[in-house]
Amino acid sequence: MKWGFSMKGYLKLEDGSIFEGKLISKNKKGYGEVVFTTGMTGYQEAITDPSYAGQIVVMTYPLIGNYGINKYDFQSEKPHIRGFVIREYCDKPSNFQSEKSLLSYLDEHNIPVLSGVDTRALTKKLRENGTMRGIITSNADDNIEFDQTNLLEEVSTKRSYRIAGIGPKLAFIDLGTKKSILKMLNSVGFDIYVFPYNASYDDVMQINPDAIFLSNGPGDPKDAVYAIELTKHFIGIKPVLGICLGHQIIALALGCNTVKMKFGHRGANQPVKDLLTNKDYITSQNHGYAVEEESIDKDKITVTHINLNDGTVEGIMHKFLPVFSVQYHPEACPGPRDSTDIFDKFMDIVMVYKRRSYFAEV
Numbered sequence: 001m002k003w004g005f006s007m008k009g010y011l012k013l014e015d016g017s018i019f020e021g022k023l024i025s026k027n028k029k030g031y032g033e034v035v036f037t038t039g040m041t042g043y044q045e046a047i048t049d050p051s052y053a054g055q056i057v058v059m060t061y062p063l064i065g066n067y068g069i070n071k072y073d074f075q076s077e078k079p080h081i082r083g084f085v086i087r088e089y090c091d092k093p094s095n096f097q098s099e100k101s102l103l104s105y106l107d108e109h110n111i112p113v114l115s116g117v118d119t120r121a122l123t124k125k126l127r128e129n130g131t132m133r134g135i136i137t138s139n140a141d142d143n144i145e146f147d148q149t150n151l152l153e154e155v156s157t158k159r160s161y162r163i164a165g166i167g168p169k170l171a172f173i174d175l176g177t178k179k180s181i182l183k184m185l186n187s188v189g190f191d192i193y194v195f196p197y198n199a200s201y202d203d204v205m206q207i208n209p210d211a212i213f214l215s216n217g218p219g220d221p222k223d224a225v226y227a228i229e230l231t232k233h234f235i236g237i238k239p240v241l242g243i244c245l246g247h248q249i250i251a252l253a254l255g256c257n258t259v260k261m262k263f264g265h266r267g268a269n270q271p272v273k274d275l276l277t278n279k280d281y282i283t284s285q286n287h288g289y290a291v292e293e294e295s296i297d298k299d300k301i302t303v304t305h306i307n308l309n310d311g312t313v314e315g316i317m318h319k320f321l322p323v324f325s326v327q328y329h330p331e332a333c334p335g336p337r338d339s340t341d342i343f344d345k346f347m348d349i350v351m352v353y354k355r356r357s358y359f360a361e362v
């Protein structure tokens with residue numbers, strides 16, 4: 001075995017089923033919600049996307065690690081997954097940007113890796129039975145334990161900071177953001193002030209923002225109680241945009257409901273229809289909850305996007321107020337860049353509002 005000491009290991013699921021493989025990492029144990037993602041590439045972005053905190057990630061693409069780890073594709077400071085399950089590990093990465101192997105990176109951060117698993121059978125099981133909790137372990141008799149950590153506290157910034165820009169002031173609520181979202185918002189000109197997940201209305205008003213943004217993030221959107229309250233304060237006062245968890249939080253703040261999906265959407269080729277333009281996009285996604293269609297008050301809120309595989313809600317917009325959100329990831333990373341224009345659209349809306357309030361004052 002080229003990558004050092006490995007031993008027989010298991011992924012045991014809540015329903016008692018056991019999948020055998022080889023524990024190739026230093027850490028040989030981890031608990032989490034077991035989810036699969038279908039992206040053929042993009043493992044570096046996925047493992048460092050804080051939305052995956054608390055989860056054991058199964059890659060359906062059969063060969064993982066072949067292009068190593070580079071310094072450009074990190075979505076946060078470290079991996080947030082609780083474990084990694086793959087079919088075959090490639091220990092000889094070959095790519096001009098590669099700086100280290102995937103396994104050495106995961107070992108640095110103590111993430112358990114189970115290789116040699118029949119990921120096709122495992123994915124079929126998760127599709128049929130739905131997402132389950134599980135344990136990666138060297139002892140199949142081990143019990144699955146449950147992690148009680150506050151995921152938002154774990155992944156959000158601990159203190160506020162600024163990413164300066166020449167445009168309007170954006171209060172950015174970091175619920176475990178991907179770096180690419182900050183980059184995209186900054187590239188269209190926003191002067192970004194990043195706040196922790198539990199920022200209060202008074203905290204945010206200290207900068208007198210022109211707009212509010214709610215990021216992606218892990219867990220059940222109903223747990224994001226601070227962000228839901230904060231959003232309620234700003235709806236109708238400032239333009240608000242949300243992506244993924246941020247979209248779900250906006251929906252909850254508007255009085256809609258969110259529900260847990262059977263196995264979610266995780267991958268880089270999820271088809272979405274834009275109902276306003278009748279265009280279809282291929283999108284990057286990573287979510288296990290969705291806004292419940294029946295809970296949407298259609299007199300007040302328009303469904304702007306749907307998923308073409310299962311018809312679930314992928315975007316909403318308030319009919320009269322500058323509030324809109326999408327469930328998919330327009331910033332891609334990994335995945336297609338079909339829908340990046342949302343950031344320009346948000347800037348346009350914010351500028352219209354800013355000018356309007358300026359002329360109302362003079």
Ligand SMILES: NC(=O)CC[C@H](N)C(=O)O
Nearest residue numbers: 216217244245287288289
């Ligand atoms: N990427 C995200 O923001 C995920 C949102 C939420 N945690 C979900 O799984 O639905």
